[in-house]
Amino acid sequence: MTEQELEQLEKKIDTLVHHLKVLKDENRSLHESQSALMAERSRLIEKNESAKSRVEAIITRLKAMEIEI
Secondary structure (H helix, E strand, C coil), rough: HHHHHHHHHHHHHHHHHHHHHHHHHHHHHHHHHHHHHHHHHHHHHHHHHHHHHHHHHHHHHHHHHHHHH
């Protein structure tokens, strides 16, 4: 290999190393975002279930009041 070919290879390797670092950082960030979104999803599901239970309880009380009237 000539000196020029070695320099070109070194530049390509440097570029690949840089891209690898960027992709690793992006992957880490995406994993963090995914974890945060999954936690938020769980919280929203619990909140939705709680609201559903309260609405069902209200409907049951309203039906009971309707029967009494």
